[in-house]
Amino acid sequence: MGRVTIITGEIDAGKTTELIRLYSELPAGTxxxxxxxxxxxxxxxxxxxDLKRLATGTTAPFIRLSKDDEVPPQQESFGFDRFTFLREPLAATEDVIRDIISDPAIRTILLDEIGPVELQGNGFCSAxxxxxxxxxxxxxxxxxxxxxxxxxxxxxxxxRLVVVEDQTFLSQ
Structure with missing residues (x-):
């Protein structure tokens, strides 16, 4: 295992913003x-x-609010809390992560939103x-x-823990 940095904070504190900022400070191509x-x-x-690949800027629909009158088809998605997770972007992301792991030029990998879905063995658990x-x-x-x-x-x-509080970034 390489070095692990965890960016943490409450909902909407700015964790994703901090992740993107830290990515932008890393040497290009690494x-x-x-x-x-x-x-x-x-x-x-x-x-x-939406899921955004940091190196390319490409995005794909990923998680959507579940609609009360819709039951998501199990092959294409799964529900968690008030959201529907689309399986296709998850599978594609896992394929890309395998490629990134095998790329010797890439030394650092960033992944957003690890939580209860992964604790249940879904989402990015395998990745x-x-x-x-x-x-x-x-x-x-x-x-x-x-x-x-x-x-x-x-x-x-x-x-290493980076605590994000209300868009104010504190390193611990």
Whole structure:
């Protein structure tokens, strides 16, 4: 396992913003990863999250608010809390992460939104296990309430902690 940095804070504190800022400070061509970016309708209503690959800037729909009258088809998605997770972007992301791990030029990998979905064995669970088995340095965003359970489940014992509070970034 390489060095692990965990970016933590409450909901909407700015963890993703900090992840992207830290990515921008890394030497070009040495880092890659994914951020979960809020998605809004044309009318400005929150719809869910898109997955953004940091090295290319490409985005794909990833998580959407579940609609009360819709049951997501199990082959294409799964529900968690008030959200529907799309399986295709998850599978594609896992493929890309495997490629990133095998790329000798990439020394640092960043992954946003590790939490209760991964604790249940879904989402980025498999990708996170592969990342932790690699020698790559990792930056992970984990909500404060999920920090200890995630660290325990995935055997993350030693890590640097970056605490984000209301868009004010504090390093510990």
């Amino acid at each position: 880092a890659d990863g994914f951020a979960s970016i809020k998605a809004f309708s044309k009318q400005g209503a929150f719809e869910g999250y 996170l296990k592969s990342l932790l088995e690699s020698e790559k340095d990792l930056y992970l965003c984990i909500n404060r309430k999920n920090l200890d359970p995630v660290a325990k489940k995935f055997g993350i014992v030693t890590y």
